[in-house]
Amino acid sequence: MTGDRLGWRACLLGGAVFAVCMAGTTLPTPLYPLYQDKFGFSELTVTVVYAVYAFAVIGVLLLAGNASDAVGRRPVLLWGLACSAASAVCFLLATGLGWLYAGRLLSGLSAGLFTGAATAYVMEAAPPGRASRATFVATAVNMGGLGCGPLLAGVLAEYAAGPLYLPFAVHLALVVCSVAVLLRLPETVRDLRPLRTVRPQRPGVPAQVRPVFGAAATASFVGFALFGVFTSVSPAFLAESLGVTDHAVSGTVVAAAFFASIAGQTAVGRVGVSRSLPLGCAVLLTGLALLAGALYWDQLALVVLSALVGGFGQGLAFRGALSAVGAASPADRRAAVISSLFVVAYTGISVPVIGVGLLSEPLGLENAGLVFIACMAVLIVMAAGYLLRRPVRAGS
Template sequence: MSESNRTLLMCVAVAAAFAINMMGTTLPTPLYPIWQERLGFSQLTITVIFAAYAVGVIAALVIGGSWSDQLGRRPMLFAGLGFSAASACIFLIGDDLGLLLLGRVLSGVSAGIFTGTATAAVVELAPPAWAAAATLVATAANMGGLGLGPLVAGALAEYLPWPAHLCFVLDLVLIALAAFAVWCAPERVQRPARPRLRLQPLRVPASVRPVFVPAAIAGFAGFAVLGLFTAVAPAFMGEVLGHHNRALTGAVVFLLFVASTVGQAGQSRLPESRRLPLGCGLLMAGIVLVAAAILAASLALMIAGALIAGVGQGVAFRAGLGAVTAASPAERRGEVASTFFVVAYVAISIPVVGVGLAADVFGLPAAGVAFSIGVALLALAALVSLSRRARAAGPAV
């Protein structure tokens, strides 16, 4: 095997490990109704269990966001897989709220480690002829893995025995394979003699804020939608739409993440000035369809909303992150990008907990519609901010 082909194989293997790790973070999605029925949880408790994931992600981003530059990619990838395996083991034995919360936090830590480290590793391992596609491969591994989690767990829970546990057994097997892939991959980072491990600062320079604000608002809205589907989709599908098939629920969530991947991949073909506005517009259209699906109890509208909102989220996220990165000074891009990701993961957690609280008080349909209105208003606010910035910049923009 030529050196180029071997390098490409290692790149693909690490991308597969990336997808496996991210898949583990969304395996619980179709299982929430099982836990809710078995343990007597309210909808608020379910959303709190889900949101604990964001605590782990943010902690990993802030504490170890730049550690792979000092310690190397492989040690950090092994650490991420270790947290993922620990999370799967806890879900295998978890039968109370404390263990489920701990499992979600550890899962979030694994995702926080992998998001930046595995992306960098895939890009570094790609042979020169594939360099342009490496970032897209990493994106597809990330979002594809997130989408596969509900799809795999839903199918296993619906059609095979041990519905609340079997997917985590499979996850542990796949994590072992991912660890082997990481072990085989070469290390591209030159480790310094004295590694400097520090917290990742979260700051946005004043000069970047006019670009950061609309991008962050759009990113917040888009990630809130991802959080809604991965936390509350099973409840919507069962209680509102009348579809209790766990495999179907997993498939709907999978379509959302596939659509996001398509949006991220396709946004580069659009004029730069239109990417973020188009993403916001699609996000608004998609979430309006989700609200209509709730009101009409329509599965078709829910799928259409998931697809359109997913594409909008993908376009807005990739365009927003690209604009923020381009506007940032080279020496501060890491902290600005980390701040952007923290905003995104806050969006996954807090709004979804709000939905859980509102569902317990006002009912799930009212909570879903109110959430949809809030997301649409956020996307509209981002559009208004972009329009004002374009007018202030003058005809050259």
């Protein structure tokens, strides 16, 4: 094989492993109504169980987001797969709410270990001069994996036996296969250092990255906040307000948002990074408006449209953000800077979701969703204004 072909082989196989890990983090999404019936907990508890995952991601990114810059990408990815496997085991053994918390915590640890290290691995394994395409692969497999999780779980839960067991058994088998693949992939970090040299990092980025990072982080926050609502409370809304109890349908609706994100990322090559960030915010605002209409009029078609439009906007904004940050980061700090970007993103995917859960008790799920949409619309307008005043100047 030529060097370019070997590079793309490692890039794509690394991306496949990345997708398997991320699929595990969204696997429980269409199953939450079943867990509510089995264990008897409220919608607020659903959002807290979901947020445990996001807070675990943030904790790992802060404490060990730069670990792969020192010890290498492969060891960190292997640790992430171990946490993903342990998460699947917790769900397989679940006999109460505590097991769900443990499973989501371990799932968050796996995602926290993977986000920076796997993104950096995919970008570094690609042949020289192909940074833009490698960035697309990294973001696409991330979002594609997140979309495959609810789709796989929803279909298996609806059409196969053991809806609370089979999805996690299948994922556990995929994780084992991923370990075998990862052990055969080359390491991309050349200057390896001992684990003891890794120190917890504060949220921060090198001075030369900060002008780009502020705009990128703003766009990432609002995009991931929308995903947070779709992956935590949309199955409950579909069941309670629209009477949609088909798990395959609810899983497909959530998956549609993530797959639309990939389409949005594809469009960045034509739109350009500097324009994709404010344009992504505008499309996200449209997606939120459609979601508000879905909540107000109880229309499944509007829910699907909001997932597609909002996901497309998130893809535009997120790939533009990652391209700009990756291009501006020094090689020896790239994983750490990418991890910092994901800290902001996962703050967006967790904090607003808990707010919706808290408001759902006194206001009801639909009204809580409308309050969320109003708050996020304000943030998106502010973000777009900021990006228009201070455009990101980085190649896509």
